[in-house]
Amino acid sequence: MHSEIIKPKKKVRGGVAVSHEKHTKDMPVKRIPAPETVTLPMRQHIGAPCVPTVKVGDTVKVGQVVGDSDQYVSAPIHASVSGKVTAVKEVKLASGLVSQAVTIENDGEYTQFEYEVPKADTKEEFVKAVRASGLVGLGGAGFPTHVKLNIPKEKSVDTLIINAAECEPYITVDYRECIDNSWDVFNGVHLLKDMLGVRRVVIAVEDNKPDAIKILERIAEKEDTDDKIKVMPLKSKYPQGAEKMMVLSATGRKVPPGALPADVGCVVMNVASAAFISRYLKTGKPLVSRSLTVDGSAVVQPQNLRVPIGTEIDYIFKACGGFKAEPEKIVSGGPMMGMAIVDTHHPILKSNNALLAFTADDQSLKKETDCIHCGRCAKACPLFLMPTLIHRHAVARDVKKLERAGATVCMECGSCAYSCPAGKPLVQYMRHAKAVLREESQKK
Amino acid sequence: MSDTTIQKMLTVSASPHKRTGDTTRGIMLDVIIAMLPALVLSVILFGPRTLVVTLVSVVFCVLFEFLSRKAMKRENTIGDLSAVVTGMLLAFNLPSTMPIWMVIIGDAVAIIVVKQFFGGIGQNFVNPALVGRIVLMASFPVAISDYPAPFEWKIGAVDAVTTATPLAQFTGIYGAENIKTAINATDLPTLANMFFGVRGGCLGETCAAALLLGFLYLLIRRVISPTIPLVYIGTVAVIMLIAGKGNLMFVGYQLLAGGLLLGAIFMATDYTTSPVSFKGKIIYAVGCGVITSLIRIFGSLPEGVSFSIILMNILVPHIEHLTTPKPFGTVKQKKQKGEAK
Numbered sequence: 001m002h003s004e005i006i007k008p009k010k011k012v013r014g015g016v017a018v019s020h021e022k023h024t025k026d027m028p029v030k031r032i033p034a035p036e037t038v039t040l041p042m043r044q045h046i047g048a049p050c051v052p053t054v055k056v057g058d059t060v061k062v063g064q065v066v067g068d069s070d071q072y073v074s075a076p077i078h079a080s081v082s083g084k085v086t087a088v089k090e091v092k093l094a095s096g097l098v099s100q101a102v103t104i105e106n107d108g109e110y111t112q113f114e115y116e117v118p119k120a121d122t123k124e125e126f127v128k129a130v131r132a133s134g135l136v137g138l139g140g141a142g143f144p145t146h147v148k149l150n151i152p153k154e155k156s157v158d159t160l161i162i163n164a165a166e167c168e169p170y171i172t173v174d175y176r177e178c179i180d181n182s183w184d185v186f187n188g189v190h191l192l193k194d195m196l197g198v199r200r201v202v203i204a205v206e207d208n209k210p211d212a213i214k215i216l217e218r219i220a221e222k223e224d225t226d227d228k229i230k231v232m233p234l235k236s237k238y239p240q241g242a243e244k245m246m247v248l249s250a251t252g253r254k255v256p257p258g259a260l261p262a263d264v265g266c267v268v269m270n271v272a273s274a275a276f277i278s279r280y281l282k283t284g285k286p287l288v289s290r291s292l293t294v295d296g297s298a299v300v301q302p303q304n305l306r307v308p309i310g311t312e313i314d315y316i317f318k319a320c321g322g323f324k325a326e327p328e329k330i331v332s333g334g335p336m337m338g339m340a341i342v343d344t345h346h347p348i349l350k351s352n353n354a355l356l357a358f359t360a361d362d363q364s365l366k367k368e369t370d371c372i373h374c375g376r377c378a379k380a381c382p383l384f385l386m387p388t389l390i391h392r393h394a395v396a397r398d399v400k401k402l403e404r405a406g407a408t409v410c411m412e413c414g415s416c417a418y419s420c421p422a423g424k425p426l427v428q429y430m431r432h433a434k435a436v437l438r439e440e441s442q443k444k
Numbered sequence: 445m446s447d448t449t450i451q452k453m454l455t456v457s458a459s460p461h462k463r464t465g466d467t468t469r470g471i472m473l474d475v476i477i478a479m480l481p482a483l484v485l486s487v488i489l490f491g492p493r494t495l496v497v498t499l500v501s502v503v504f505c506v507l508f509e510f511l512s513r514k515a516m517k518r519e520n521t522i523g524d525l526s527a528v529v530t531g532m533l534l535a536f537n538l539p540s541t542m543p544i545w546m547v548i549i550g551d552a553v554a555i556i557v558v559k560q561f562f563g564g565i566g567q568n569f570v571n572p573a574l575v576g577r578i579v580l581m582a583s584f585p586v587a588i589s590d591y592p593a594p595f596e597w598k599i600g601a602v603d604a605v606t607t608a609t610p611l612a613q614f615t616g617i618y619g620a621e622n623i624k625t626a627i628n629a630t631d632l633p634t635l636a637n638m639f640f641g642v643r644g645g646c647l648g649e650t651c652a653a654a655l656l657l658g659f660l661y662l663l664i665r666r667v668i669s670p671t672i673p674l675v676y677i678g679t680v681a682v683i684m685l686i687a688g689k690g691n692l693m694f695v696g697y698q699l700l701a702g703g704l705l706l707g708a709i710f711m712a713t714d715y716t717t718s719p720v721s722f723k724g725k726i727i728y729a730v731g732c733g734v735i736t737s738l739i740r741i742f743g744s745l746p747e748g749v750s751f752s753i754i755l756m757n758i759l760v761p762h763i764e765h766l767t768t769p770k771p772f773g774t775v776k777q778k779k780q781k782g783e784a785k
Contacts, residue, residue, distance in 0.1 A: 016464070018462060019462070169462065244772065244773070254772060254773040255773055256773040256774065257771060257772075257773055257774060259773075314448050317448045318448050322447040322448045323447065323448060323450075326450060326451065326452060327450065327454065328452070328454065328455050329454055329455045329456075329457070329461065330454055331459075331461050335459075335460060335461040335462045336459060336460040336461070336462065337459050337460070338459060338461065339459065340454070340455065340456045340457055340458075340459075340461065341454065341456070342454060342456055343450070343454065344448065344450065356461075358461070364461060364462050364463040365455065365457065366463055366467070369467075369468055369521075369524065369565075370468075370521070370564060370565050370566045370567075371566045372468055372471070372526075372565055372566040372715050372716060373566050373715045373716045373720070374471070374715040375715065375720030375721075376466075378720050378721065378769075379720075382772070383771060383772035383773075384769040384770065384771055384772050385771055385772075386720065386768060386769075389768065405768070405771070406770075406771025406772075406774065409771040409772060409773070409774075412459070414459050414460030417458075417459075417460055417463065418460050418462060418463055418464055419464050419466070420463070420464075421464070421466040421467050421468050421470070421471055422467075422468055422566075423463065423467070425457070425458050427458050427459055427460065428458035431458070
């Protein structure tokens with residue numbers, strides 16, 4: 001019998017060995033009762049924000065569109081509970097951005113919208129259906145999935161990469177998707193394979209999840225008559241799961257700066273997104289809830305939860321037994337790339353895959369001291385950048401040197417700042433460098 | 445319902461929210477630990493005065509660091525232990541008989557002039573301890589090359605085994621015959637004695653075994669990468685093999701003698717004054733090896749390690765400029781544009 005396991009074509013350089021902290025890995029995703037109100041911001045994805053399509057006083061059903069946009073790079077937003085629209089107003093998001101939002105008072109009925117099973121026989125219909133589902137990348141970035149799937153004619157894609165690496169510490173929802181919804185993952189993989197017409201499907205997973213590898217191996221051999229689907233275990237090292245790293249491991253190709261994986265013939269899709277597509281095409285029920293990991297030293301009961309989108313963060317922490325000790329820092333997303341939030345009265349968005357609350361002694365804040373030129377940041381960078389050099393050019397506002405040093409190539413994975421013995425906020429420095437480039441280009 | 449009230453303001457900072465436990469202080473502490481075996485051996489070989497010289501050097505380096513930071517109204521940085529490392533390294537590069545006041549002058553040059561005048565840790569463009577040594581060498585050439593014989597402190601100068609240092613013997617000799625004569629000279633320590641440090645020399649440089657132990661520790665703790673020491677020593681070995689017309693004894697003496705191991709392991713690997721990239725490290729280490737060998741073979745000085753490292757330190761910014769790796773995917777982009785056309 002042929003093997004379903006393949007080795008990575010190329011090894012990812014650099015990276016850091018971050019403690020995995022996957023405490024919730026054996027906890028199946030639990031549903032919690034929906035909150036009394038949900039707030040659905042119109043800005044939940046990369047691209048154009050949606051415009052509310054309902055007004056105060058309207059009654060909505062679960063899955064009904066409450067916001068949409070006529071822009072291409074955008075995805076509609078659906079009601080996650082049934083009930084009455086009580087407000088359509090601007091709210092502040094956890095990121096600090098301000099967005100229009102629709103607030104719905106939950107009537108507790110969960111009246112479902114009359115879903116229609118979408119037609120997806122042709123590629124055009126498939127892409128249209130994915131857009132209608134409201135799906136955005138569930139791995140954290142929140143890029144509208146239909147844009148990714150609608151590959152322009154001049155580009156040809158031969159490889160589909162299913163990302164189950166989950167290299168961020170703490171987060172285990174993708175792992176749970178593989179274990180608990182393996183049937184959906186299987187269907188999703190086949191659907192995408194057929195729709196994209198790819199030569200090869202690579203399911204990438206870190207080798208700290210042997211159970212997931214076993215299940216994915218079975219998925220890869222089932223009904224795979226032309227032996228296109230392969231599982232690629234990766235060494236557990238952060239940031240294996242980054243898009244560019246996925247493409248490199250699976251195909252040996254390097255995505256050029258500013259380009260997309262499609263430019264080198266790849267589509268990378270999060271495993272939960274793939275599973276969702278297969279569910280959606282069966283039922284027509286759009287994206288109204290998502291799974292997320294709640295963990296961190298301050299949380300009483302760390303667990304994986306499925307929550308309606310728009311649920312307040314505070315409500316979710318309450319459902320996890322509250323805090324053991326007062327948290328010092330709360331992070332939306334993983335500890336490496338997630339965002340520290342100011343308070344917990346913000347809604348959960350489609351792209352939130354984790355909520356972490358850390359106590360004062362577990363927040364890894366370090367006193368910043370002078371750079372000793374040890375080079376650990378450059379060694380850790382999977383993209384061959386030299387963060388301290390870029391920082392120096394940014395302070396000098398030297399556009400030419402910044403461009404040559406690749407300031408815009410940085411994906412802000414945080415490997416440099418993680419490994420810095422001097423405690424330099426290097427990711428912040430990289431963001432500053434990018435801001436300098438933006439400002440200088442606007443001046444011209 | 446459970447309690448989720450938060451009274452304090454939450455800390456907000458840029459990602460990542462997890463960081464390594466490594467600190468500058470921890471790294472320096474590792475370097476200090478790695479130097480301890482050589483120090484212990486040195487005390488056994490050259491007596492308690494070794495300890496006095498080392499302690500004075502450390503104390504004054506820390507003091508000068510403290511005072512100059514204070515005078516410049518900058519944050520006190522003695523806690524990072526880098527001054528301790530400099531103090532130890534400088535002492536390691538001096539004979540145990542060095543007059544104390546000269547040691548203090550070396551410390552002042554290293555810390556005040558070379559390190560703090562240029563902005564403190566991470567900013568000096570040459571290795572402070574090495575410049576300290578070179579200034580002392582230029583000012584007090586007799587005192588700095590007055591190597592006591594091993595165990596002289598115990599048994600007295602008359603009974604001591606030997607004071608001949610191989611490098612002094614080898615200076616200015618070419619031809620295979622001459623090398624053989626030099627090696628066969630009766631007062632030359634055996635290679636085994638050289639390995640365990642039973643020879644005259646600066647207090648920290650003689651015991652190869654202890655220095656290699658320190659090297660191993662630094663590698664295990666991932667404080668340094670093996671690239672620079674291996675390439676540096678390798679370059680010297682290759683050149684000496686050619687210069688010695690294939691005489692392996694000669695190569696052995698060259699590698700174990702002088703400050704090569706001390707320099708290659710502890711000085712050339714100084715973060716601040718060595719390149720970051722792998723390619724840069726190779727160029728830098730080969731350069732150190734070539735200059736060391738040239739000074740040893742053709743120079744009037746018996747020893748070239750300090751000068752070679754200092755010279756290559758000065759070239760580091762240029763090496764870095766030449767060897768900065770291209771950002772991920774940039775080479776490919778050009779190719780692809782070509783293909784598209």
